[in-house]
Every structure is written in C-alpha cells, then in structure tokens.
Amino acid sequence: AVVSTQSGHYGREFRDxxxxxxxxxxxxxxxxxxxxxxxxxxQKLKIIDAYLGYIMITGVIQFVYCCLVGTFPFNSFLSGFIxxxxxxxxGVCLRIQSNPQNTAVFKDITVERAFADFIFAxxxxxxxxxxxxx
Amino acid sequence: SSGINAEWPLRPGVPTHLIVLxxxxxxxxxxxxxxxxxxxxxxxxxxxxxxxxxxxxxxxxQAIFTAGPMSGGDGTFxxxxxxxxxxxxxxxxxxxxxxxxxxPDNSVVKVKCVLPxxxxxxxxxLIDVDDNRILLNNDLSGGAVxxxxxxxxxxxxxxxxxxxxxxxxxxxxxxxxxxxxxxxxVFFIAQADxxxxxxxxxxxxxxxxxxxxxxxxxxxxxxxxxxxxxxxxMVIDVATLNLEIPDSKEPAADLSKQAKPEITHLFRQxxxxxxxxxxxxxxxxxxxxxxxxxxxxxxxxxxxxxxxISLSSIGFHGGLLAIIAIYVxxxxxxxxxxxxxxxxxxxxxxxxCGQRLLSSIAAAKKAK
Numbered sequence: 310a311v312v313s314t315q316s317g318h319y320g321r322e323f324r325d326x327x328x329x330x331x332x333x334x335x336x337x338x339x340x341x342x343x344x345x346x347x348x349x350x351x352q353k354l355k356i357i358d359a360y361l362g363y364i365m366i367t368g369v370i371q372f373v374y375c376c377l378v379g380t381f382p383f384n385s386f387l388s389g390f391i392x393x394x395x396x397x398x399x400g401v402c403l404r405i406q407s408n409p410q411n412t413a414v415f416k417d418i419t420v421e422r423a424f425a426d427f428i429f430a431x432x433x434x435x436x437x438x439x440x441x442x443x
Numbered sequence: 444s445s446g447i448n449a450e451w452p453l454r455p456g457v458p459t460h461l462i463v464l465x466x467x468x469x470x471x472x473x474x475x476x477x478x479x480x481x482x483x484x485x486x487x488x489x490x491x492x493x494x495x496x497x498x499x500x501x502x503x504x505q506a507i508f509t510a511g512p513m514s515g516g517d518g519t520f521x522x523x524x525x526x527x528x529x530x531x532x533x534x535x536x537x538x539x540x541x542x543x544x545x546x547p548d549n550s551v552v553k554v555k556c557v558l559p560x561x562x563x564x565x566x567x568x569l570i571d572v573d574d575n576r577i578l579l580n581n582d583l584s585g586g587a588v589x590x591x592x593x594x595x596x597x598x599x600x601x602x603x604x605x606x607x608x609x610x611x612x613x614x615x616x617x618x619x620x621x622x623x624x625x626x627x628x629v630f631f632i633a634q635a636d637x638x639x640x641x642x643x644x645x646x647x648x649x650x651x652x653x654x655x656x657x658x659x660x661x662x663x664x665x666x667x668x669x670x671x672x673x674x675x676x677m678v679i680d681v682a683t684l685n686l687e688i689p690d691s692k693e694p695a696a697d698l699s700k701q702a703k704p705e706i707t708h709l710f711r712q713x714x715x716x717x718x719x720x721x722x723x724x725x726x727x728x729x730x731x732x733x734x735x736x737x738x739x740x741x742x743x744x745x746x747x748x749x750x751x752i753s754l755s756s757i758g759f760h761g762g763l764l765a766i767i768a769i770y771v772x773x774x775x776x777x778x779x780x781x782x783x784x785x786x787x788x789x790x791x792x793x794x795x796c797g798q799r800l801l802s803s804i805a806a807a808k809k810a811k
Contacts, residue, residue, distance in 0.1 A: 352744060359743060362736075363732045363735065363736035366732045366735075367733075370725065374729075377717070379717075382714075425798070435770055436770065436773075436786070439774050440773075
C-alpha cells in the first residue's frame with residue numbers, strides 16, 4: 310500500500326517512522342526531540358539552557374553529598390541547595406521571557422528588561438544565601 | 444539637729460507620722476507602757492499636740508488600754524496597760540494637732556501582749572496493752588521521769604496549758620522524741636479537746652515502725668510549746684524513755700552533711716563531620732560543572748565580541764564585579780551592616796549604568 314505523502318507539520322522522517330513501525334518508540338521520540346532542539350532553538354536560548362543544565366547538576370551533586378554525609382550543618386546545605394534551585398528558577402524565567410516565540414505574552418518586557426530583572430534577583434539571592442550559609 | 448529648721452514652716456497641710464518607740468507595741472510583764480511619738484516629715488516631734496486612746500480592743504472584746512487621754516506631751520505620749528491579757532489588740536489613737544498639720548495616715552497601732560503559760564494537770568502514763576497493767580503513772584511534779592517501753596506499750600500523755608486560772612490553746616504544741624545516740628527526732632502534734640486538754644496517745648506496736656522507723660534505744664521526750672503570744676517558746680523535759688524493739692534497725696545514715704558525688708560536666712560533643720577527603724572531592728565535583736559550562740558555551744559559540752566599551756558598559760560590568768567582591772568580603776567575615784552600606788552605593792551606580800546600557804542595546808535592536 311502506498312501511504313499518501315501529505316505535506317504538513319510532520320517532516321519526512323516522522324512519516325517514515327510511522328509507516329515503517331506503526332507507532333514511534335522512545336528512542337525515536339528522543340532523537341527527534343534532540344534534532345528539533347538543535348535546529349529550531351535560537352543560539353541565545355541554547356546558551357541559557359546550558360547554564361540551566363549546569364545549575365541543575367550542581368544542585369544534584371550538593372544533594373548527593375548531603376545524603377552521603379548527613380545534614381550537619383543543615384543551614385549550609387539548605388542555603389547551597391536553595392541557591393541552585395532559585396538560580397534555576399530565575400534562569401527559567403529569563404529563558405521564557407527572552408524566547409522570541411513568547412513576545413505576544415510578554416508585550417511590555419523586552420529581553421533587556423528580563424535580563425536586568427535576572428541580574429537584580431541574583432544580587433538579592435546571593436546576599437541572602439551568603440548570609441544563611443553560616 | 445543643727446542646720447535643719449526644726450520649726451517646720453507652717454503651711455497648711457504638713458503631714459505627720461505616728462511612730463512606736465522602744466518596741467513598745469509588745470506589752471509584757473516587764474514592759475507595760477505603749478510609747479508613741481508624733482513627728483513631722485523631718486522626724487521632729489510636733490509640739491502642742493495631744494493624743495488619746497479611742498479604743499484598744501482585742502479579738503475577744505477585752506481592752507488593753509482604757510479609752511482616754513494619753514500622758515506626755517509635745518509629741519511624745521505614753522499609756523500604761525490597765526490589765527495584762529494575752530492576745531493581739533488594735534489600739535486606735537486620736538490626735539489634736541496645731542493648725543497647719545494633717546493628722547497621720549495611720550493612727551492605728553497593733554499591740555501584742557505576751558504572757559507566759561504553765562503546764563498544768565500533766566499525767567504521763569505507760570500502759571502494757573497485752574497485760575492491761577499500768578507500768579508508769581506520773582504527774583511530772585517531780586521533774587522528768589524515766590520509763591521503759593516495748594512494742595506492747597501504750598503511752599498516754601495528758602496535760603493542759605494555763606494562763607493564770609484559765610486554760611488556753613496555743614498555736615504550736617509538740618512532743619518531741621530525740622534518740623540520744625543518733626540525735627534523730629520524731630515529732631507528734633498534741634491535739635486539744637473541747638475542754639482545752641491536750642493529749643498524746645501513742646501505741647508503740649504501730650508507731651514503732653511507722654513513726655520511729657523501728658529504731659530502738661533511749662529517747663528523751665520533750666514538750667515544745669510555741670505561740671505568738673508567748674514571750675519565748677517553752678521546752679519542757681518530760682521523760683527519758685527506753686524503747687525496746689526486737690530487730691531494731693540501724694537508722695538510715697545521714698548523708699546530708701557528707702560530700703555529694705562529684706559532677707563532671709560533659710561538654711557537648713561536636714557533631715560528626717565527614718572526612719576531609721570526601722569534602723574535598725565533592726568541592727571539586729561541584730566546581731567541575733562550571734568548567735563543563737564554559738566548554739559548552741564555547742561550543743555553542745557564545746562570545747563577547749559585541750561588547751561596546753562605553754562609560755555605562757564599564758560602569759555596569761565594574762559595578763557587578765564590585766558587588767561580587769563585596770559579597771566575597773561578606774562571606775569572609777564582614778558584618779551585614781557594612782556590607783549593606785557598601786552595597787547601597789555600588790547598587791545605585793550599577794543600576795543606573797545598567798539601565799542606560801540595556802536601553803541603548805534595546806534601542807539599537809529596535810533601530811535594526
């Protein structure tokens with residue numbers, strides 16, 4: 310049987326996948342996601358994504374350390390961990406607000422304004438974190 | 444005294460105070476007068492004043508001073524007790540003051556009359572309960588008695604306390620047994636019946652274990668009488684009792700005067716910390732992703748080629764570096780006040796430069 314080749318959202322690879330297997334497997338979905346990400350995402354957002362990945366790994370390492378050696382002193386662990394969590398959140402905010410696809414939602418907030426908020430929030434965050442770290 | 448104006452300037456309303464002299468609010472056989480003094484705030488007696496007793500009644504209704512003028516004058520007055528009756532009395536005084544003086548706030552004096560009492564109609568009886576025979580019956584007229592008691596003995600000690608002809612009940616009436624060897628005391632409270640006769644009724648079969656702790660030996664028996672209306676407490680030696688208890692126990696050692704065990708303070712043990720090697724490894728592990736980030740940024744092509752070297756740019760980036768330096772200083776031990784003070788200045792500069800820089804970038808983007 311010949312599958313009709315319709316032009317539409319899905320590229321050729323996807324239709325090939327569907328026609329050959331019937332339903333996409335996990336590996337196919339992941340590789341498709343990776344390709345789309347690489348091609349469609351602007352460079353600025355990829356930079357922010359790399360930063361977010363770094364923050365997350367730092368948080369995970371701190372958490373693993375705490376699980377290994379215990380929570381004393383608890384305030385230090387909390388301040389470090391929450392610093393990573395909050396930095397991640399601020400990074401995500403920056404990413405959302407500087408995504409060109411979202412300009413309709415953030416009409417009044419330019420990318421520069423988002424960046425300025427990001428910097429200011431980080432200044433306050435690090436002051437508090439350094440105070441709490443003990 | 445010299446230097447003080449003894450004639451208080453007579454303005455209307457100088458207050459006066461009533462003072463009891465010589466501790467005379469306690470009337471006894473040797474001290475029968477109440478002496479009071481009326482003084483001004485400087486402590487100088489008020490001349491040309493007179494005092495009188497308005498009433499001086501006790502709780503029983505009897506009066507210790509007859510109502511009437513007090514003798515003396517020129518601020519110092521006294522009155523003698525008409526009849527000495529034991530008790531606490533409230534004497535109300537009245538004053539006639541020269542013009543310009545206020546009567547004292549408190550013109551009521553609490554007077555206590557103390558008189559001794561006597562032991563009357565005492566009987567000290569030791570009865571053998573099993574044989575129903577009287578071992579000892581003494582009226583204590585010849586002083587303290589000697590007696591022997593064992594578990595089958597019953598002690599009955601009756602007496603009354605008399606003030607002259609009348610029997611009285613007083614506040615504290617105890618019989619004390621003191622072990623002559625160990626000096627330990629056993630107290631019993633004497634109860635008075637309606638006829639004001641005190642009784643101690645002790646059955647040694649139960650009391651030996653309950654009150655004496657089964658400690659036998661020689662005990663001296665004293666009667667102790669105390670009350671607010673007695674000039675001093677009475678301690679009367681009643682008897683010496685030899686208490687025989689089979690299986691007499693040794694009294695518990697008195698540890699109160701021996702050294703207690705020494706306390707060594709246990710300081711708080713510090714919390715267990717991980718070995719330094721593990722901490723160092725994880726410090727390195729935490730810093731490693733930063734390197735990875737720089738490598739990834741380089742791979743993605745992030746660069747600073749577009750940076751303009753303008754005043755606002757230098758101000759903004761310099762300000763951010765200064766803030767980081769202030770934070771590092773804060774972490775190294777500078778207190779929060781200094782940090783925030785430095786931060787305030789730098790933050791203002793950074794904010795202004797940043798705002799100018801970012802708006803110029805936004806404007807340049809819009810123009811493109």
